Amino acid sequence: MSNAIGKPLSRVDGRAKVTGSAKYAAEYNVPELTYGYVISSAIAKGKITSIDDSEALKLDGVLKVFTHENRPHTAWFDISYKDQDAPPGSPFRPLEDATIKYSGQPIALVVAETFELARYAAGLIQVQYETEEHNTDLEAHLSKAHKPSVGVASLLKPPPPKPRGDFDGAYSSSDAKVAESYVHAVEHHNPMELFGSTVVYEKDGKLTIYDKTQGATNSKMYVTQVFGLSSDDVRVISPFMGGGFGSGLRPQYQLFFAVMAARDLQRSVRVSLTRQQMFTFGHRPATVQNIALGGSKDGKLNALYHQAFGETSQFEDYTEVVVNWGGMLYPAENVTLDYKLVSLDFNSPLDMRAPGGVTGMAALEVAIDELAYKIGIDPLEFRLKNYTEKDMNEDRPYSSKELRACFLQGAERFGWSERNPQPRSMRKGHNLIGWGMATGIWDSNQMPARAEAVLTVNGRLRVSSASADIGTGTYTIMTQIAAETLGMPVEDVFFKLGDSEMPFAPISGGSWTAATVGSAVKNVCEELGKKLFKLAKKMPNSPFADVKHEQIEFADKHLRLKSDPSVSVSLQAIVDQNNGRAVSETATSLPNLLEQRKYTRSTHSAVFVEVQVDEDLGAVKVTRAVTAVAGGRILNPKTARSQIIGGMVWGISKALEEESAVDHRFGRFMNHNLAEYHVAVNADIHDLDVIFVDEVDTIVNPLGVKGLGEIGIVGMPAAVANAIYHATGKRVRDLPIQIDKLL
Known part of the structure; x- marks a missing residue:
C-alpha cells in the first residue's frame, strides 16, 4: 500500500492554475472564431412588440442578429427536456417567442467577427415592449403560496414528513416558548469565472464545446436533446472551472446561444456573459420562515414547528430542503413541518452551496438559541440535552453520527466554558464581545x-x-x-x-x-x-x-x-x-441502496464564533471561529480544511453582507455587480480553525467518506447571529445582519 489517502497532498492541478496554463471555457482560441453578445430584456414581464436591428447589421463584420423572429428550429420545443438538476415544470427556452418572463431575460444574440464589435452592435439595437404588471416581492404574496410539484428531484429533495405527535397541544403547555419569523434575502453565486461557451464547428458538422459547467455529461445531454443531435456529433470539454457553487449544475443560456449560432452560421462561436448577466439566471431564493418551539423547564424540546415559504419562477417549481432538518437533529415528539412555494416573475432559482440547508439552519439554530435563553440554559448544554442518535423524521439510525464529539471538541478548542451567558456582559474597549454557536448538518449521498x-x-x-x-x-x-x-x-x-x-x-x-x-x-x-x-x-x-x-x-x-x-x-x-x-x-x-436505506447518512458540524460589535457604529467583526466536523474518512486534510474554511468564509459573508437587492417597481436586481453585491474580503476574515473529528462509517460508501463541500457553511450564519445577540442583546432575524439593523 502507498498510504496516499489521508496525506495533506498539495493540489496536483495547482501549478497549472497559478501559472495560467489551465485553460477555461472562454480561453480556447480556434481559427476564424466569431463572438456572440447577448442582449437582455429591460422589463420584468410583458412582450416584445418590435426589434430593430437594421443599424447593427450595417456594420462590417456583424454576421447576424438572432431573435425570436428568426431563431433556427430546435428540437426542444417539441419535447419536454430535463437536465440532471431540473426541477418540476417547463425549463426556460431562450428566444421561444416574444414573451418576457423576467427582467434580464436573454432576448437576442449579436454575432460578429470580434467581441468588441458584437458588444457595440448590441447597443444599436432598438427594442420596444408592451409591459404587464409583475410580481417579485415574496413577502407581499405569501397568500398565493402553493405546495411544490412532485418530480424526480424529490428523491434528493424530499418533502417535509407528515406531522408527528400533537404540536398545538405540546406547544400550548410548554414552560418556555419561541414563535418568530425569519427572513432570508436573495443571493447570487458570483463565481470569479464568468459563464462562457466556445463552440468549435468542425467541417463535418460535429461540435467540440468548451463549456463552463459542473457536469460535461449534463451539457452534452442538453445540447443533443435541445438541438436533436447524435451523441457522436457532440463533445463537451471542461477540465477547469473558476468557481461554480451550484451555478454550473444546469446548462446556462450562453451554451444554447453558442451552439445555435455555430450550427446556423457553420462557424466557430464563443458566447460569454457579462458580470451583470450573471444575475439573470439562477440564485439562492428568498425565504420567509415561521418557527415555533416549546420547551420544558429542564431544557427538553417538546414541540417544533417550522414553516417556510420559498420563491420560485412562474414556469418551474424549484424546491429546497429547508424545514426537514429540525426533525432530524432534535428528538421533539411533537413536530409539524411545512414548505410552500410562491411563484414570482424571476428566472428559476438554482442550487447554491448547501441549498436549503444553510437557509433552514440559519433560522432554526437562531430559534434554538432563543429558546435556550428563555429556559435559562447554556445553548451548548441545550443541544447536548436534546441529542438524538436517530433521525426522528424517518425513525431510523444514522450510519454514523459523531456530532456530540464535535460539540465537545469544538467547545474545548474555542474556550466556551469561559463564556459569561449574560448578553452585553463581555467587552473590549468600545467593542461588545459576543460568543455564539450553532449546529450544522448536510446529506451524505452517493x-x-x-x-x-x-x-x-x-x-x-x-x-x-x-x-x-x-x-x-x-x-x-x-x-x-x-x-x-x-x-x-x-x-x-x-x-x-x-x-x-x-x-x-x-x-x-x-x-x-x-x-x-x-x-x-x-x-x-x-x-x-x-x-x-x-x-x-x-x-x-x-x-x-x-x-x-x-x-x-x-x-x-x-x-x-x-x-x-x-x-x-x-x-x-x-x-x-x-x-x-x-x-x-x-x-x-x-450505491448499495438496500443497505443504505436502512440509515440516514449525514455530515455534522458544531460551529463556535466570536464577534466584536462596535457599540457606537454597529459594525461587526468576526474575530475568530472554530468549526468541528464529523465528515467520515478524510481523504486529504489539506484540501478538506480548505473546503471547510471556504464554507466558513462564505457563512460570514452570508450572515453579514450578501444580498441581491430588488427594486420591486422594476422587478430587477439593482446591485448586479461586484462593487455593490458585497462579499467578504480578506480584511473581513480573521482566525478560523477547523477540527476533523474521527468518524468511521462503513455504510455510506466503500471509501467511508461523506463530502465536505457544503457542511462548512451550514451552521456559520446562525452562529454569527447568535454571537451578535450575545454581544448586543439585540436579536436580528433578517439576514444579512447589516449595520442599520444593529443601530
Missing part, C-alpha cells in the same frame, strides 16, 4: 458513476471519469485514491476529468463527488488490479501461479505476497508481458 483505469506501457497509471473539479480538489483526491488502491506513488498517477467522452459521472454538486467518483475510481483500480494479477499468473515461472487473489497486495509499484513481500513482480514487468499494449479496465460504482 450516485452512480463510471471510471477508466489504464496502466500505460511506461508503467504509469491514468484514471479518468467525466466529473468536474469545481475547486474542491477532485483532481487531487482521485489521484490519491487511485495511488493507494494500486500501490503507486502519486507522481506516477494521472487523473483526468471534464470530458464527455470519458466514462459517465453525474454533475458535481451536493457534496457527493468524493463519494461517487471516488468509489468508481477505487472500484476500477481494484478491477484493474485483478486483471494485472491474472497477467502475472501467466508470466513464465510466475511465483503467483497457484496464489489466490486475496493473498496478494499492491505496494511500491509491485504486486506482492502479503505473507512474504519479497515475493513480488513490478507492475512495469507485468505490462511488458502484454505484447506492448497498455492494460485497461472500465468499471461502474453503484
